[in-house]
Each structure stands twice: as structure tokens, then as C-alpha cells.
Amino acid sequence: MSRYQHMFARLNDANQGAFVPFVMLGDPDKQTSFEIIKTLVESGADALELGIPYSDPIADGPTIQKASIRALNNKITPADCFEVIKQIRAQFPDVPIGLLLYSNLVIKRGLTEFYQAASDAGVDSILIADVPLREAQRFIDVAKNTSIDQILLAPPNASDETLAEIGAKSAGYTYLLGRAGVTGAETAANIPADELIAKLTQYKVAPPLLGFGISKPEQVKEAIKAGAAGAISGSATVNIIAENLDDQKAMLEKLASFVTEMKAATQK
Numbered sequence: 324m325s326r327y328q329h330m331f332a333r334l335n336d337a338n339q340g341a342f343v344p345f346v347m348l349g350d351p352d353k354q355t356s357f358e359i360i361k362t363l364v365e366s367g368a369d370a371l372e373l374g375i376p377y378s379d380p381i382a383d384g385p386t387i388q389k390a391s392i393r394a395l396n397n398k399i400t401p402a403d404c405f406e407v408i409k410q411i412r413a414q415f416p417d418v419p420i421g422l423l424l425y426s427n428l429v430i431k432r433g434l435t436e437f438y439q440a441a442s443d444a445g446v447d448s449i450l451i452a453d454v455p456l457r458e459a460q461r462f463i464d465v466a467k468n469t470s471i472d473q474i475l476l477a478p479p480n481a482s483d484e485t486l487a488e489i490g491a492k493s494a495g496y497t498y499l500l501g502r503a504g505v506t507g508a509e510t511a512a513n514i515p516a517d518e519l520i521a522k523l524t525q526y527k528v529a530p531p532l533l534g535f536g537i538s539k540p541e542q543v544k545e546a547i548k549a550g551a552a553g554a555i556s557g558s559a560t561v562n563i564i565a566e567n568l569d570d571q572k573a574m575l576e577k578l579a580s581f582v583t584e585m586k587a588a589t590q591k
Contacts, residue, residue: 326419326447327472327495330369331530331552340589341553342543343532344560344582345372345423347390348407349399351568356394357407358575359564361414366579367586370419371411372450372555375404377425386558389565401428401437405444412445421448421474421495434461438469448495450474456488463492474498477523477531490526497523499531499551520550540588547589556585 324332334341344363349356360371374387376394408420422441429437429451441449449471451462456475466473472495477486479500489497499519523531530552537543538559546554563581567574 325472325495326417327370327530329417330419331496334369334553334589338591340543340547340551340591341369341530341532342367342582342586342589343370343372343421343553343555344368344585345374345387345534345555345557346560346564347374347376347387347394348404349376349394349397350390350561350564351393352397353399353403353407355571357410358571359578360407360411362575362578363560363582364411364415364418366582368418368582369553369586369589370421372421372423372557373404373408375401375422375424375428377428379425379427384558386561386565390561393568401432401440405440408441408444408446419447419495420445421450422446423450423452426451426454429462434465435469438465438471442469442471446471448472448474450476450498452476456485456492459492466494472496472529475529476500477528479519481519483522483526486522486526486528490523490528493529495529496552497529497531498555499523499533501533501535501537501546517549524550540584543585543588547591553589554585 330341346359363371376391376399378395449466454462459475463473474495475489475493476498477489532553532555533546533551534555537554537556543554563577564574567577
């Protein structure tokens with residue numbers, strides 16, 4: 324069983340959904356980034372979704388763009404990011420770790436080389452934000468060869484044909500978009516109709532986690548009530564980092580409180 328399968332089985336037994344925070348690796352610097360991620364797991368995060376800084380993040384709103392810029396200003400490279408992941412993996416052997424990034428970062432290094440480096444560091448899944456399903460096959464093939472789950476996006480308006488294809492190809496979990504557009508806590512997720520979740524189940528899609536616009540415990544509750552396996556929160560998590568750059572103690576305490584509250588909302 325993969326780490327994701329173990330996680331979903333454990334949560335199912337506990338009658339809970341998954342809470343997965345997203346942060347940018349290397350934001351605001353390498354050491355603080357490690358402390359942040361450690362705090363997220365110790366405060367109850369079921370899995371991690373981690374970004375690799377990129378200069379042109381088209382799917383990200385201003386909050387996550389600024390996180391990328393902070394990390395890049397500190398000269399954070401993909402190699403630095405993998406070092407932080409190795410540290411996290413050594414400390415938390417069972418927590419699923421996913422990367423959310425852009426295709427240029429992967430292609431620049433070479434698909435097989437990048438996926439192998441990620442796998443060696445302890446990464447479980449990769450989601451490439453700017454690769455549509457119709458272009459995903461070569462990434463899926465490399466992922467399988469390097470023991471990585473290629474995460475696929477399910478848009479809220481996906482056709483039956485698209486959902487059937489996601490069902491046939493998905494692994495790990497499915498990133499269910501709460502709405503179209505760019506990321507951001509400012510715009511709340513539209514919790515998808517039970518009908519869409521039912522279709523995802525019908526097509527045997529990997530467990531759906533709702534992302535984009537999840538910033539409050541009640542949204543986590545709604546997502547799980549609608550049938551999602553859990554929720555991912557990015558901009559709201561990154562906002563806490565941005566607002567407390569001058570006070571690391573306060574930053575880590577606020578992140579811990581946020582994760583604890585969001586995780587509590589996953590109880591069915």
C-alpha cells in the first residue's frame with residue numbers, strides 16, 4: 324500500500340477526512356521552511372502539499388506568487404527543496420508528501436531525472452498545475468516508472484468523458500477544483516454538488532481532495548459532507564507565514580492553531 328492508501332484507510336477507520344496544507348518550500352528561507360512544515364505535521368496535517376518556487380506561477384494568486392518570490396530572493400533552488408523534503412521524510416516516515424509545481428521546472432531538468440530525484444527525496448506524488456489531462460500521459464508514464472503518483476485535476480465542469488479518463492489514470496488522490504481561476508483564500512470555494520462527487524465515485528477516481536479557496540473550518544466540513552475525501556488549503560496557510568515574517572514564534576503558533584482547527588473540522 325502507498326502512503327496515500329494507508330492515510331485514507333486510517334482516516335476511514337477514524338471516520339475523518341484529510342486535511343492537507345500547502346506551503347512553498349524555502350519560504351521565507353530554508354531553515355524556517357523546515358520548521359514550518361514540521362509544525363504543520365505535528366499540529367495534525369494528514370499529508371503535505373509543497374510548492375517549488377517558480378518565477379511565473381500562472382495558476383497562483385498573489386499570496387502564493389509572493390511566497391515564490393520570497394524563496395527565490397533567498398536563492399532557493401529545486402535541489403534545496405529536495406534537501407528540505409529529505410529532512411521532513413526522515414522525521415515523518417509515514418506522512419504523504421506531494422509536490423505541486425509547473426512543467427518548466429520538470430522539463431528543464433528532464434522528466435525522468437526530476438521524478439527520480441523527487442522519489443529519492445521521499446516524495447509520494449506530483450501535480451503539475453499547467454499540464455492538462457490531454458497532455459499528461461508522458462508524465463504519468465514517468466511517474467509510474469519512478470514510484471510516484473501523478474495527481475490529476477478534476478475541474479468542477481468536467482464532462483463524463485473527462486471523469487472516465489481521470490478514473491482510468493488517477494493515482495494517490497484527485498485534486499478537485501473548488502472553482503475555476505487562480506488560487507486564493509479571498510475567493511471562497513464553491514463546494515461541488517454531491518452529483519459530481521457521486522460521478523467521481525462511479526468512475527473509480529482516486530479519492531478527491533477539494534482545493535482552491537479553502538480557508539475556514541466550515542468549508543472543510545462542507546467539502547467532506549459533499550463527499551470529498553478531504554480538503555487542501557494553500558493561500559490561507561501561506562497568508563499566516565506572510566503576516567508573521569518578523570516573528571517566527573508567533574508564525575509557528577498561528578500555523579499550529581490554524582491546522583488544529585482545520586483538522587478538527589474533518590471529523591464526520
